[in-house]
Amino acid sequence: MKCKVENCENKIFAKDYCMAHYNRLRRHNSIEKLKAGRKRDLKRQAALSFFPELSERTLQKFWNYIKICDTLDIDEVKIIKNNTRPNGSLSISRLENIAKSMFATRIISEAKNKDI
Numbered sequence: 001m002k003c004k005v006e007n008c009e010n011k012i013f014a015k016d017y018c019m020a021h022y023n024r025l026r027r028h029n030s031i032e033k034l035k036a037g038r039k040r041d042l043k044r045q046a047a048l049s050f051f052p053e054l055s056e057r058t059l060q061k062f063w064n065y066i067k068i069c070d071t072l073d074i075d076e077v078k079i080i081k082n083n084t085r086p087n088g089s090l091s092i093s094r095l096e097n098i099a100k101s102m103f104a105t106r107i108i109s110e111a112k113n114k115d116i
């Protein structure tokens, strides 16, 4: 069974939608992608204000993390909460690695769904 969105070839994940469309509906009540540009500008500003002490390199890692979460329609805040240590510190490298592995997993599962 295919996702009920027109021209979407992905397999059903829940309620007749594929994972990407289901997550979008759940998160912002629409199957349309948010305008990525504006949303990302705001997130970049927020990231910079949250972590003013970060090096440019670490900030870039954090930014990679945000971009991957956006692409996969994953809740980036939840992952941050789940990976913050009891003392409040957070490994940005770890976030980036988690995002990269989720990205790889998604690509592999989508390739399987399309029987490539």
Ligand SMILES: [Zn+2]
Pocket: 003, 004, 005, 008, 009, 010, 017, 018, 019, 020, 021
């Ligand atoms: Zn779909």
